Amino acid sequence: MGLKLYSYWRSTTSLRVRAVLNLKGFDYEIVPVNLLTGAQSGPAFSAINPSQSVPVLVLEDGTALTQSLAIIDYLDVLRPNPPLLHSDPLHRAQERAAAYAIAMDIHPVNNLKVLNYLRGPMDQPESEVIRYVHQWMHHGLEAFQRKIRPGTAFTFGERIGLADICLVSQLVNARRWAFDLTPFDRLCDIDARAVSNPSIAAAMPENLPDAA
């Protein structure tokens, strides 16, 4: 039966996992979970992930793995080539720190659950929600930009790594929120180069079977 990825086309954490599965040449099946119609809280998916979030990678024996970066670490150990992190421990820590500047400091704070809390219980108008979203994007992308290497094709060298995968996913989200990327031209350059790779292109939302 092989690997099954429960994914939503627009979910940027699902995009991270799809990108790594493609880059490493894994054979997998995508099972779309429509977050818009609430499929994540239905009994079928709740049985797979009681936390009702995507992505979930289900292995051949039925084990369900959650948390995009934990899944990616697993895939990187299982199939080390191409590597997602440098082998030098210090370099590796710097790559992880850049990835976390997005995965910890932007994504969770701007997650749909949090935004719906601001809209609902906190009664914030959409204009305030947009200002909030942009604030954390700006802060996090500035931190990311300070961490990357100057003059390389990708954030840490000449190959696509973990930080690039987080960047590509974050910029999909940034564009969706009409965030001004003008001050981040080096990030846009890296993003364009990454997205021209067929493995990354195939993982992009618009190329997914469940894209609406």
Place this chain on the structure above:
Amino acid sequence: MGLKLYSYWRSTTSLRVRAVLNLKGFDYEIVPVNLLTGAQSGPAFSAINPSQSVPVLVLEDGTALTQSLAIIDYLDVLRPNPPLLHSDPLHRAQERAAAYAIAMDIHPVNNLKVLNYLRGPMDQPESEVIRYVHQWMHHGLEAFQRKIRPGTAFTFGERIGLADICLVSQLVNARRWAFDLTPFDRLCDIDARAVSNPSIAAAMPENLPDAA
């Protein structure tokens, strides 16, 4: 000169790094950064970390490492004993996923910067901020609880690991916010066992030289 950890006694991400430095027997010096008086935005600390956040680990050659979990991965590679993660890739991914249920899904959303945004630009009264904080703690700790092993001394076995370190830090924060831990007795048990370890005890806020 050795390792220097820029830390604030109450910062729970600093606590994670202190715990690992102690568990692995590293020799290091703590440099307190008083977040209450804004020392993080002063020129001295901004030169070390332009993102103006703790913890920062400064190595012998002056290299500054940021992001608590990236620093911890670095320390774990540098000195693999005692290990923070199981050697089996699948088990390892499950431990990371539990750690991330706290480090991604609770901590960033309840970070002081975000809360100050709710209090300031969003003009929320403290009662609403508390409700917001508790909501994400509840959601994240439930997810964490579902991921851990039944019947073990710590979350994934008989030794303190990455998930335990994230848990201890999160429960410090939960108690500070008077969050009701009654539904989480297994987590409180694990926490009590971890905190009775002298390496963890020495990392706790109240035992820090800069504790107020």
